[in-house]
Amino acid sequence: MADPVVLWFRQDLRLADQAALVAAAGEGPVVPVYVLDDEAPGDWRIGGAQRWWLHHSLAALAAALDEKGVRLILRRGDAADEVAKLADEVGATRVHALHHYEPWWQSAETALGKRVDLCLHEGTRLAPPDRIRTGSGGRYRMFTAFWRALKEQMPPPRPVPAPDRIGTVARPPKSDRLADWDLLPTKPDWAGGFSVWTPGEAGALEALDDFLPKIDDYDVARNLPSQEGTSRFSPHLHHGELSPATVWHAVSKADARHAEPFLRELAWRDFTGNIIDQFADYADSNGRAAYDKMPWRAGKEADADFTAWTKGRTGYPIVDAGMRQLWATGWMHNRVRMIAASFVIKHLLIDWRRGEAWYWDALVDADFGNNAVNWQWVAGTGIDSNPFGRMMAPLVQSPKFDAGDYIREWVPELADVGDDAIHDPHGAGKAPAGYPAPLIGHREARARALDAAAKVR
Incomplete structure (x- = not known):
């Protein structure tokens, strides 16, 4: 009889299109394991919203494996050490896993x-980051050129279904109880609004099916927060319940003109993986060293402004709607994410890393590469980014993208404000009692931000 083989799960919590599972199942009895490692990532250990998702995703994965007669083993501690110890316990000399780039x-x-003999397989990106090279063999740092090069290597391999049969050991090793990890919030349980999500592989496939009929309108609708025009399966991709290749092939069946805008967004995820693969400290360090001199605001007043931003109490309706949606559901519309990020960086002149850390803790889809690259893109500090002086003016963005109904949904104080005032109720003189005044006026904020940026030069 063949020796047991360990299958190491991480952010790849699925059975379909899982190259490591296919390889392991073809070699011998499989012992699948997930290790909760809060030490190795340091400050980037899994945030609160992600932990909620992880609990339900692991429960779904365990149930799917159980249907095939296989037990998912849960361990906690240093991942490399725990996987090696498990291999020793079961007499395995080989471990299969998908390659990750954090x-x-x-x-x-x-x-x-x-x-141990560690066999790594691809499957977390459309293509391995170091495979996308310039003509001279270098690595890309700008998205547009990266996207052109990536397209030349597409489509990705066709998704492979889960094995029909998975052998396992007669006596599974000891496992932690998922409930003992305390991943779910209790005191207080702030995740009541998270019921809009269905974590797990089945929920991911359902989200994909729901999105495909919307693909024709995606390029326009994705920017309108009052509409359900985005895919909403970013958390499924982050936790690996859905492979990028599965998404690519499903979306590519649409007319090319309609498919490309979404595929470009999917490729952005590959690009951010490419950046962190080159610059491991990108989540903590400015991509442009000149911004190390940026005079960010600090102290009690800045802290109070930051707290107001996190609570959706800035006095700018579209920013407040986004931050409240984030707190309630663990997710925020992408257009509004950029507006809210720009606001805390440029209107409030607060270090982008503070906002990045908040999103990391509050988002169910807080991907390390996406979070770091997106914040630096908005801040103007990144290798490929918007200029710092390009501020996203909330009072312009809100009407431009027809955010009225979105604001009314998430800022109930403004539910009865008409279209003529919903984007700027204070400016229109129609702000209801209890809705906060703007933390700072736009012109004043712009002048302050540009003055600070001048010191960088």
Whole structure:
């Protein structure tokens, strides 16, 4: 009888299009494991909203494996150490896993590979980041050129279904109880609004099916927060319940003119993986060193402004709607994410890293690469980014993208404000009692931001 094989799950919590599972199942009895490692990522350990999602996703994965007669093993601690110890317990000499590009996972893979035969497979990106090269063999730092090069290597391999049969060991090793990890909030339970989500592989496929009929309108509707025009399966992609290749092939069946805008957004995820693969400290360090001199605001007044931003109490309706949607559901419309990020950076002149950390804790789809690259893009500090002086004016963005109904949904104080005042109730003299005044006027904020940026030069 063949020796047991360990299958190491991370942000790839699915059975379909899971190359590591297919390889492991073809070699011998499979012992699947997920390790909750809060140490290796340091400050970037899984945030609160992600932990809620993880609990339900692991429960779904365990149930799917159980249907095939296989038990998911749960361990907690240093991932490389725990996987190596598990391999030793079951007499396995080989571990299969999908390759991940976050710096702590790359370190863990290196450490584990020194102790066991670690077989890494692709499947977390459309293509491995270091495969997308310039004509001279260099790495891309600008998205447009990266996207052109990536397209030349598309489509990705066709998705492979889950194995019909998975052998396993007669006596599974000991496992933690998922409930004992305390991933779900209790005191207080702030996740009541998260019921809009269905974590797990089945929920991911359902989200994909729901989105496909909307693809024709995606390029316009994705920017309108009052409409359901986005895919809403970013958390499924982040947790690996849905492979990028599965999404690419499903969306590509649409007319090319309608498919490309979405595929370009999917490719942005690959681009951010490419950036963090080159710059492991990108979530903590300015991509442009000149911004190390930026005079960010700090102290009690800045802290109070930051708290108001997190609570959706800035006095700018579209910003407040986004921040309240984020708190309630663990997700925010992408257009509004950019507006809210620009506001805390440029209107409030608060270091982008504080906003990045808040999103990391509050988003169910807080992907390390996306979060870091997107914040630096908005801040103007990144390698490929908007100029710092290009502020996203909330009072312009809100009517431009028809956000009235979105504001009314998430800022109930403004539910009865008409279209003539909903975007700027204070400016129109129709702000209801209890709705906060703007933390700062737009012109004043712009002047302050540009003065600060001048010091960088």
